[in-house]
Amino acid sequence: MGAFCAAFDFLLYALMVEFLGVYYVFATVFSTVIAIVLNYFLTRKWVFSSSKYSFKYEFSSFVLFSLVGLLLNLGLILLFVEKIQMNPLLGKLLAIGLVSVFNYFSKKKLVFGE
Structure with missing residues (x-):
């Protein structure tokens, strides 16, 4: 599932940047979310x-770690594109x-407790 969602993220991002002309930072946030x-x-x-956790804990921790992942993703792409001058x-x-x-x-480990 992770590979599928990563491919989906990239393809949606590429579509937005290359074909729709969306600024890569906005495309990153949208496609990642x-x-x-x-x-x-x-x-x-x-x-x-x-899961060994309640739905409330599971969902809130999923959202929290996903937001951290989004910030990491955004920080890395900014680093790669702005500082290293890499293709978006x-x-x-x-x-x-x-x-x-x-x-x-x-x-x-932390969301689903496996």
């Missing part, structure tokens, strides 16, 4: 179908790859 919502429902349904598509791809590791382990 949509991918986070998709990831929650798919992960809850097929990956971590049971490549910067987004690298940011997704790096943040995916954080997202997986935070969700697995």
Whole structure:
């Protein structure tokens, strides 16, 4: 599910930046938020179908760690594009790859308690 949602995030981002001309920072926030919502429902349904925590704890911690992931993603893409002068598509791809590791382990250990 993580790879699917990461690919969805990147494709939505690329569509917005390359074809719709959306500023890469706005596209990053939008595509990442949509991918986070998709990831929650798919992960809850097929990956971590049971949790040792209550729904309230699970959902609020998912949102919290997702916001941290969004900030990491945004910070990395800004670093890659603004400081390193990387192409925005490549910067987004690298940011997704790096943040995916954080997202997986935070969700697995701290949100769903596996």
